[in-house]
Amino acid sequence: MRTLDDAQARAVRAEESMGTAMVQGEEGVRAEAGALTDRREFVKELLAATGGLAAWMALRPEDAAAVPRAARAADLLDRPEPYPEGNLLERMRADLLRALQKPVHERKWVMVIDLRKCIGCKACTVSCIAENNLPPGVVYRPVVEEEIGEFPHVRRRFIPRPCMQCDNPPCVPVCPVGATWKRADGIVEIDYEACIGCRYCITACPYNARTFDFGEFYGEGTPEVMDYERRPAFEYGKKWQRAPGRDGSPVGNARKCHFCLHRIENGMLPACVTTCLGTATYFGDYNDPESLVHQLVGSTRLMRLKEELGTEPNVYYLV
Amino acid sequence: MTTAMVRGRARHAVAAVWAVLFLWGLVGVVQRLTAGHAYTAYGSYVPWGLWVSAYIYFIGLSAGAFLLSSLVYVFRLKDLQRVGRVALFVAALTLGMALVSIWFDLGHMARFYEVFTRPNFKSLMAWMVWLYTAYVCLILAELWFETRCDLDTFARRGGPLAPVYRALALGWRCPESPEALAACHAQSRRWLRVLGSIGVPLAVTFHGGVGALFATVAARPYWHSALYPIFFLTGALLSGGGLLLAVVAGLDIVSEEERARIVRRLTRFVVGLLLFDLVLEWSEFSIPLWYGVGEELDVLKTVLFGPYWWVFWIVHLLMGAGVPLWLLLRRPGDRRAVAWAGGLVALTYMAVRLNLVIPAQLEPALRGLERAFVDARLVFHYVPSLHEWSVVAFIVSTGAAVFYLGMRFLPLVPVRAEEGGA
Numbered sequence: 032m033r034t035l036d037d038a039q040a041r042a043v044r045a046e047e048s049m050g051t052a053m054v055q056g057e058e059g060v061r062a063e064a065g066a067l068t069d070r071r072e073f074v075k076e077l078l079a080a081t082g083g084l085a086a087w088m089a090l091r092p093e094d095a096a097a098v099p100r101a102a103r104a105a106d107l108l109d110r111p112e113p114y115p116e117g118n119l120l121e122r123m124r125a126d127l128l129r130a131l132q133k134p135v136h137e138r139k140w141v142m143v144i145d146l147r148k149c150i151g152c153k154a155c156t157v158s159c160i161a162e163n164n165l166p167p168g169v170v171y172r173p174v175v176e177e178e179i180g181e182f183p184h185v186r187r188r189f190i191p192r193p194c195m196q197c198d199n200p201p202c203v204p205v206c207p208v209g210a211t212w213k214r215a216d217g218i219v220e221i222d223y224e225a226c227i228g229c230r231y232c233i234t235a236c237p238y239n240a241r242t243f244d245f246g247e248f249y250g251e252g253t254p255e256v257m258d259y260e261r262r263p264a265f266e267y268g269k270k271w272q273r274a275p276g277r278d279g280s281p282v283g284n285a286r287k288c289h290f291c292l293h294r295i296e297n298g299m300l301p302a303c304v305t306t307c308l309g310t311a312t313y314f315g316d317y318n319d320p321e322s323l324v325h326q327l328v329g330s331t332r333l334m335r336l337k338e339e340l341g342t343e344p345n346v347y348y349l350v
Numbered sequence: 351m352t353t354a355m356v357r358g359r360a361r362h363a364v365a366a367v368w369a370v371l372f373l374w375g376l377v378g379v380v381q382r383l384t385a386g387h388a389y390t391a392y393g394s395y396v397p398w399g400l401w402v403s404a405y406i407y408f409i410g411l412s413a414g415a416f417l418l419s420s421l422v423y424v425f426r427l428k429d430l431q432r433v434g435r436v437a438l439f440v441a442a443l444t445l446g447m448a449l450v451s452i453w454f455d456l457g458h459m460a461r462f463y464e465v466f467t468r469p470n471f472k473s474l475m476a477w478m479v480w481l482y483t484a485y486v487c488l489i490l491a492e493l494w495f496e497t498r499c500d501l502d503t504f505a506r507r508g509g510p511l512a513p514v515y516r517a518l519a520l521g522w523r524c525p526e527s528p529e530a531l532a533a534c535h536a537q538s539r540r541w542l543r544v545l546g547s548i549g550v551p552l553a554v555t556f557h558g559g560v561g562a563l564f565a566t567v568a569a570r571p572y573w574h575s576a577l578y579p580i581f582f583l584t585g586a587l588l589s590g591g592g593l594l595l596a597v598v599a600g601l602d603i604v605s606e607e608e609r610a611r612i613v614r615r616l617t618r619f620v621v622g623l624l625l626f627d628l629v630l631e632w633s634e635f636s637i638p639l640w641y642g643v644g645e646e647l648d649v650l651k652t653v654l655f656g657p658y659w660w661v662f663w664i665v666h667l668l669m670g671a672g673v674p675l676w677l678l679l680r681r682p683g684d685r686r687a688v689a690w691a692g693g694l695v696a697l698t699y700m701a702v703r704l705n706l707v708i709p710a711q712l713e714p715a716l717r718g719l720e721r722a723f724v725d726a727r728l729v730f731h732y733v734p735s736l737h738e739w740s741v742v743a744f745i746v747s748t749g750a751a752v753f754y755l756g757m758r759f760l761p762l763v764p765v766r767a768e769e770g771g772a
Contacts, residue, residue, distance in 0.1 A: 167726070167727060168393060168725055168728060170394075170723045170725070173719065175722045176718050176722060192719070192722070201569055205567070206470055207479065208470060209469075209473075210464075225461075227458050227461040227464055227465070229455070230398060231563075233394065234398060235567050235569055237569035237715055238715050239714065239715040242394035243387075243397055245387045245393075246387065247388060247727075282386065283457030285457075337715075340568060
């Protein structure tokens with residue numbers, strides 16, 4: 032676990048350094064920001080951030096993992112420079128770090144997806160696959176595409192579909208061995224070491240949000256299964272090493288989106304949120320009235336999928 | 351060519367077919383054990399396929415055969431007395447086949463014990479496993495009480511199988527004197543009645559429960575029907591009854607006179623259940639289809655008029671209902687016709703099971719999901735792979751072998767008439 036913590040601590044810091052650059056980059060294109068940033072200024076700051084990152088890479092502090100998680104979150108929150116006004120990604124990160132200071136049961140993670148801003152680039156789908164090292168047959172966040180209207184009045188609508196992390200999840204009570212449950216912070220977790228692979232939960236999910244790991248690799252049938260496919264995943268904060276032909280978990284298990292629990296517990300936003308080109312996906316703690324997601328859930332544009340089933344999804348859509 | 355020669359040839363042909371099935375099945379099982387689920391055709395969107403269908407099919411046969419055996423042991427139906435043991439044996443065997451089917455279907459076969467060590471009793475699947483376990487114990491106990499004296503007799507006769515009989519009798523030795531023997535038989539009958547009485551609600555509960563396992567899934571409108579548990583029970587009795595009818599009419603296990611009596615009785619059961627099953631099916635299909643609106647509509651249309659329409663119309667309705675009904679009603683005295691009718695009812699019920707498990711999964715939860723991510727495992731389409739069929743072939747051929755050995759070497763037809771259960 033020490034190696035994992037080190038890696039995560041490094042990632043937090045890298046994201047922090049790069050955040051400044053991203054903030055500036057985003058500012059340039061954001062209409063809400065109101066003013067365009069001076070390009071020269073931006074390049075200067077980008078170089079400074081890159082330099083800072085390089086310097087930090089050279090002098091990596093090995094004791095980062097020794098810092099308690101809550102303390103680390105507090106440090107990050109008390110950075111001298113507040114997030115720039117209008118930078119939603121930075122605001123969500125600040126929301127996240129604030130939430131991490133509370134006990135788990137006082138947090139309620141929710142996701143809000145703005146369908147008017149989603150351009151259907153599927154960066155979220157891909158980043159999720161990369162983050163969790165997903166094999167063939169497993170996808171946590173596909174983007175459903177719909178074509179509306181007829182020529183010449185045709186529109187396309189994109190609906191990213193992560194796990195809804197339902198408050199009344201139909202997938203949980205069906206598990207014969209209790210290998211999946213609702214966490215105190217709202218995330219529906221799977222215990223890969225207990226799941227027997229009966230796939231009852233997959234049939235019970237009304238969103239098709241659970242998939243099965245068949246133990247396959249994209250590189251099978253080609254001259255070589257590449258190393259990046261063999262890299263471990265760190266879901267639920269543990270190291271999961273898949274291997275060809277091996278019956279080791281998560282091979283043979285049901286798998287699903289977990290809002291990148293391993294990232295959020297370490298102060299990082301879910302991969303799909305960080306990589307969304309148009310910042311169409313928002314994430315945060317609904318129990319915090321100051322959080323961005325709390326503000327967005329109050330929108331009149333709000334919609335949830337299949338609400339009539341009473342599953343109480345924690346993924347909201349702005350239509 | 352003499353009758354004996356024809357019979358000899360037929361026997362060789364059956365043996366050859368069995369050997370091919372078994373060897374093919376063996377290849378499938380080795381593949382399954384070494385490569386996991388790699389050769390299966392089901393995916394993440396259609397996660398339950400042939401093996402789950404085979405499981406509910408075999409479990410239905412088991413529950414049906416068991417409930418028919420209870421007519422002998424609980425309700426003391428004299429007509430069926432001579433086939434009580436066969437019914438119990440078939441129930442035990444098909445239960446074993448069902449459990450092996452579902453075991454091969456698990457993602458982690460080695461973790462099956464967790465259902466006992468960490469059960470979640472909110473899950474109907476956990477209930478099923480616990481009830482099956484009770485049911486296995488009950489069937490084995492019934493079989494032991496039924497056959498212990500005959501097994502003892504066989505063991506006393508000596509021969510190479512004597513230790514096997516002794517072991518199966520769990521060392522039981524029947525008393526010698528006629529009075530003590532009569533008391534022993536009376537004790538067996540009492541126990542059988544008690545066990546059978548527990549078994550009836552147990553079999554009804556667990557098989558109705560298998561229906562409920564599907565019916566409680568609100569995410570699948572096609573399954574989410576209150577009629578399902580009843581439908582499952584009827585199907586169980588029907589397919590189990592059909593199988594017994596085929597066994598009794600097709601094999602020489604009882605005398606000519608006894609066979610005619612048993613066949614008459616079983617025919618009545620099977621015809622009645624077949625008609626009732628059709629009524630339930632009409633209900634199940636006509637109500638959602640009537641006004642042409644509703645969530646189930648697309649799935650039902652797929653079953654009736656989709657690419658596999660023939661599974662419903664030809665295999666199920668024609669071969670599984672029409673032909674057997676015609677044979678049973680028009681040629682009730684013809685032993686061969688009755689055996690075929692029973693066999694067809696039992697065999698084609700697999701079509702009902704397949705049409706029950708698979709179509710419900712063919713509809714995307716969200717329209718457009720089928721095009722959202724291109725992957726062979728993320729499709730709303732399913733046809734069982736040859737590998738899946740081969741594993742079923744292994745289960746069927748092994749089951750057939752155990753049935754043959756059981757009928758040949760075990761006292762499944764009472765040695766002495768007075769030893770009959772009822």
